Amino acid sequence: MASDDNPILEVRGLKVGIEGTSILKGIDLIIPKGEIHAIMGRNGSGKTTTANVIMGHPAYEIEGGEMFLDGESLDDMEPWERSREGVFLSFQYPQSIPGLQVGNFLRKSVSSVRGEEAARGSEFREKLTSAMEELDIPKSFLSRYVNDGFSGGEKKRFEILQLMLLQPRLAVLDETDSGLDIDGIRTVSKGINSVVRGTENGALIITHYSRILEHVNPDRVHIMIGGKIVASGGPNLANLLEDNGYDWLEEQVEKGVDFE
């Protein structure tokens, strides 16, 4: 049940596999309202799986555990239902849809997620214009086809544009910083902050590097190794990891160091 005390996201004992191989081996994660958390980890540690499973990707098998959005179970919801309930995923590799115009797609998506009213008239247009300005996206973008022929940076900006228009309660950002230069990271971070800070929403940022975290200032940082969260701590954990590397961190974990 939705109540003020519920975290925006609660993941309990989540075990996930794909085609018989288990990837997530028991994840526990709580993101309280208004907070931004980060998951850091190497390639293949299960970060993208976590993001996809929160969004409801049909290819994964849930072997155990539960997920709640503001106290409501996500388990039996299709991806579009989760989206309409307020889950958003910024994709690491956004898909191109040739022939589908960006402007048309944005309006339809806002209409599906936030209702027809939100996609109508001048209010929508104003929001769209100001979000595009904030992200340095030119007007001509609207008549292009969704992600078709976009550069890496354009794709990521477009994901954040969707984030700002769909106003989700939980934003999951899968390596949104990869492929972006410093200016891009700064712009994108502004977008993320504007959706979460000072609200009851939440965000989960998945990344290799601490760079984006300097601009977003996460409340908590979690380190994922081998399908498990092995360490959690404050923003400083990201810096420690950046300075010392994953091998060092793994050693510390084995020694039983607590980063809280």
Added chain:
Amino acid sequence: MSGDSEAREAVGDYKAGWHDPENATIRFDFGLSEKVVRDISELKQEPEWMTEIRVKAYRHFVERPMPTWGNTEELMEIDFDKVCYFLRSSDETGSSWDDVPDDIRNTFDRLGIPEAEQKWLSGVTAQYESETVYHSIREDLEKQGVIFLDMDSGLKEHEDIVKKYFGSVIPYSDNKFSALNTAVWSGGSFIYVPKGVHVEMPVQAYFRINAKNMGQFERTLIIADEGSSIHYVEGCTAPTYSTDSLHSAVVELLALPGAHIRYTTVQNWSNNVYNLVTKRGVAHENAKIEWVDGNIGSKLTMKYPAVILKGEGAHAEVISVAYAGNGQHQDAGAKVHHMASNTTSNILSKSISKDGGRGSYRGMAKIMPKAENCRLNIVCDALILDEESRQDTYPTMEVGNPTAHCEHEASVSKVGDEQLFYLMSRGHTEAEALGMIVNGFFEPFTRELPMEYAVELNKLMSLEMEGSIG
């Protein structure tokens, strides 16, 4: 359960599948003979030369074997003795919708034709079974000398022009179905645009089959004189029956020097209609012919709009889409013959198959030895929505001149799970997501349509996708 409602169930959401009670004023018995051919001509009080062409064409039709390519299995299933070759449902062609019999008028109302006429068309003809029941053209165009008539009236009122051009682009001996059409043709459009006249808004013809086992054989001839232009739009639907109907049209276009003809079709026959159509245009010097051809319905379509680039600097454009659902085969494509130098052509074909449907692209592009510096560009893309469905391409290119510049691209793809997941993560159901992908795939075609048609086509495809999930 009656056969009709079974058929309706089988095709699901086809929106134009209703039928009116049949109130024929003249109805020929099933089957084809020389007598039937002569009777049609006599009934129409045609000049003798037309009767003769019809009879010659009939004899050729009888002798000519079925094509040995395409979907031969389905072609062999056509029973020419079970087709009604002529049915008159109204004794006159109305020039006001009030003159059209109520039930027929109702049908065209439901199809939205009178409404479209008021909003965005220069002229309309509506054909019901064998003949045109309604016809109108804007007065200003008539004053400029534009002729827009049904073909029967065209023959009566402008015999000299018809005699000169009828069969000049597509002789009856072209193929078995052009012979059949020439023998029993009835209705269709006759258009002449005088020199230098530009018809700004499209003219539209709508073809409706209502009766069971009906054969519709309209014949269309469009002549755009020097430096003129016209956009002709045709639509077609039929009721859903458990028995088959046959639609076999012939369309001839002549674009004289500097003229521009655009011919747009959105074919949405019910899934019991054989649609075997011959369409060809001749483009003279610096003329341009565009076929914008959409095939959504029918049981079997075999249609390859063609352009003969006869004059120097002529241009051909063939943009087509085909959608083959359950029990459908769309065998479509394009033909372009570069006969003269500096001629150019673009062919874009997009085909989707789903639920066991079959799409085939069949193309023929020829560059004659004497034609210098020709450019030819062919792109065909196919999209397969499930494992049961099929797409084939049969491209043929004959390049007889070394200065030609030819490009050919073909692709076959499947809708990706990741594409669907991406769209679903933005709040769209699986059916909506599929609709977006499919409509996006057709977009290069859809954007060429008049807006009203584009909206309809998008809706139609989205509905088709709804049916596919579950």
